[in-house]
Amino acid sequence: MWRWVVKDYFSAFGWYRISALMKAGNWFWVIYWFAMLPAMFKSFGSWEDTLTFYLMMIPIFFCLTSEIFHRNRLPKIFYICPMEKEIRKAYIKRKFLFSILFPSLIGGVAAVALWGFKLCHPLTAVLYFFDVLVISIFIGGIFKQTVQIPENSAIRLESVETNGVIEGAAYILSLIAAFGMYMMLEFGPSIEVWCKWIFVGFAVVLQLPLAIKGLTGWNAAVERALSYEVVKIKPKRIGG
Amino acid sequence: MRIEFQEVKKNLDKFTMGPINFDIPAGYIIGLVGPNGAGKTTLLNLLMGLYQPTGGEIRLDGISVKAAEKELLERMGVVLVEDMSEGFLFEGSRTLLQNGNDFGRYYSHYKEEKLKEYLKRFDLEEQRLYRKLSKGQRLKYQLAFALAHDPKLLILDEPTGNFDPTFREEFFRILKEFMADGEKSVILATHITEDLDRIADYLIYLEKGQTVFTKDVETLRESYRMVVGETYKIKLLAPEKIIHMEEGTYGTKALVKHTRRSLYDKELTVMVPTIEELMYFTTKRRK
Numbered sequence: 284m285w286r287w288v289v290k291d292y293f294s295a296f297g298w299y300r301i302s303a304l305m306k307a308g309n310w311f312w313v314i315y316w317f318a319m320l321p322a323m324f325k326s327f328g329s330w331e332d333t334l335t336f337y338l339m340m341i342p343i344f345f346c347l348t349s350e351i352f353h354r355n356r357l358p359k360i361f362y363i364c365p366m367e368k369e370i371r372k373a374y375i376k377r378k379f380l381f382s383i384l385f386p387s388l389i390g391g392v393a394a395v396a397l398w399g400f401k402l403c404h405p406l407t408a409v410l411y412f413f414d415v416l417v418i419s420i421f422i423g424g425i426f427k428q429t430v431q432i433p434e435n436s437a438i439r440l441e442s443v444e445t446n447g448v449i450e451g452a453a454y455i456l457s458l459i460a461a462f463g464m465y466m467m468l469e470f471g472p473s474i475e476v477w478c479k480w481i482f483v484g485f486a487v488v489l490q491l492p493l494a495i496k497g498l499t500g501w502n503a504a505v506e507r508a509l510s511y512e513v514v515k516i517k518p519k520r521i522g523g
Numbered sequence: 524m525r526i527e528f529q530e531v532k533k534n535l536d537k538f539t540m541g542p543i544n545f546d547i548p549a550g551y552i553i554g555l556v557g558p559n560g561a562g563k564t565t566l567l568n569l570l571m572g573l574y575q576p577t578g579g580e581i582r583l584d585g586i587s588v589k590a591a592e593k594e595l596l597e598r599m600g601v602v603l604v605e606d607m608s609e610g611f612l613f614e615g616s617r618t619l620l621q622n623g624n625d626f627g628r629y630y631s632h633y634k635e636e637k638l639k640e641y642l643k644r645f646d647l648e649e650q651r652l653y654r655k656l657s658k659g660q661r662l663k664y665q666l667a668f669a670l671a672h673d674p675k676l677l678i679l680d681e682p683t684g685n686f687d688p689t690f691r692e693e694f695f696r697i698l699k700e701f702m703a704d705g706e707k708s709v710i711l712a713t714h715i716t717e718d719l720d721r722i723a724d725y726l727i728y729l730e731k732g733q734t735v736f737t738k739d740v741e742t743l744r745e746s747y748r749m750v751v752g753e754t755y756k757i758k759l760l761a762p763e764k765i766i767h768m769e770e771g772t773y774g775t776k777a778l779v780k781h782t783r784r785s786l787y788d789k790e791l792t793v794m795v796p797t798i799e800e801l802m803y804f805t806t807k808r809r810k
Contacts (some may be wrong), residue, residue: 359612364629516535
């Protein structure tokens with residue numbers, strides 16, 4: 284079952300989905316993230332700064348965007364085959380888990396690289412990994428319950444109308460967390476270690492509730508994924 | 524497998540279906556026809572338990588679809604055109620045999636040997652990866668898999684348009700073999716009404732979520748005639764018998780309710796209507 288979960292995850296990044304998103308004007312955000320932001324933070328000054336920026340921002344960008352591609356549903360054959368409900372549940376739970384683990388793994392690799400190349404303080408690398416993990420859980424949890432990419436744009440619009448506030452809040456909070464961490468790295472060498480611990484403490488206080496919030500709706504999301512009708516037709520609503 | 528729809532309704536976003544009523548005994552090949560958006564796939568989804576009806580009840584062999592999803596799914600074989608936004612139906616990177624065994628284990632009557640036999644018959648290599656198959660071959664594989672677990676009801680959602688002419692013949696032969704014991708049923712949703720002229724025993728004609736007619740094909744054929752000839756001669760028929768009439772350059776065609784042959788002028792050409800003619804003229808009348 285894991286094998287299909289993994290394949291299901293990667294096959295979701297189909298070109299037709301990427302192009303649909305890009306057609307909706309999202310090129311701007313890609314350019315903003317990878318060109319304008321590093322310029323604003325003066326990350327093109329040296330190769331170390333540039334490498335640091337991209338090592339940190341690529342995994343976070345992936346965390347923030349990858350869930351858009353993953354619909355809270357089982358492959359159609361799972362609805363057609365006479366399976367026990369428990370088998371379907373197990374699949375969807377593994378799918379959820381993988382959607383957190385994989386972006387976190389990318390973050391982990393980046394954290395090790397940052398540490399290994401001595402691009403940041405070890406504490407920053409640990410905090411960075413913590414950040415990626417929390418963002419994955421939070422964004423994953425929120426997206427499981429709210430916005431997906433349905434087959435037609437009408438449903439998509441309805442989803443955004445219903446859940447746009449939550450979606451926006453999720454993004455903003457995650458971005459604050461990510462930028463807070465990035466700024467700490469930027470100013471890291473000039474501040475004391477105790478100051479960094481305050482940053483860590485602040486991040487934990489801010490982000491742990493987000494992660495917990497991301498996890499709380501999972502059981503309801505699993506139940507919804509068991510119904511083909513719900514995943515095919517109905518837009519997702521918190522608690523709905 | 525006996526199929527009963529009792530006052531079945533389904534409300535979707537911008538589409539309302541029903542109430543649908545029919546009771547079709549086992550042993551029929553049921554043609555499900557209607558224009559795009561008529562509700563054919565919705566009806567099949569209701570039948571498979573993928574959608575829950577807003578009202579009414581669906582029973583298969585007397586068992587409510589709502590009550591026994593797993594038991595009933597085991598008796599169904601499904602062939603449907605893949606919606607690529609949902610990905611492949613089977614696992615793309617597994618071979619045909621592996622896919623069969625992976626999913627066949629959920630069906631108590633699945634037999635690997637039977638799958639191999641059908642793969643050979645359909646000219647599909649069992650070690651081929653599913654994603655390497657063409658659209659038509661993927662439908663053939665779905666059919667092979669469905670037959671390998673010996674279903675009582677075969678649900679076919681518009682597969683024939685993707686079959687090559689040679690396989691279409693084979694497909695009709697297979698359906699006849701499948702139906703041989705008189706206990707099984709096939710429901711075939713299609714736009715290709717010529718297929719239904721050849722094999723359908725029962726017709727469900729849907730339009731905008733409503734059934735226009737649900738009758739066995741023989742009764743339909745007995746009840747109507749296509750009449751071709753001069754307009755004034757057709758107009759001599761009782762107006763209530765004329766379903767719809769269309770004037771053309773070389774004469775007029777009309778679908779009429781048939782009672783006896785002697786009603787028609789001897790210069791009129793009177794024919795048994797095809798399913799396409801029945802659908803077309805009935806739809807025109809409704810408009």
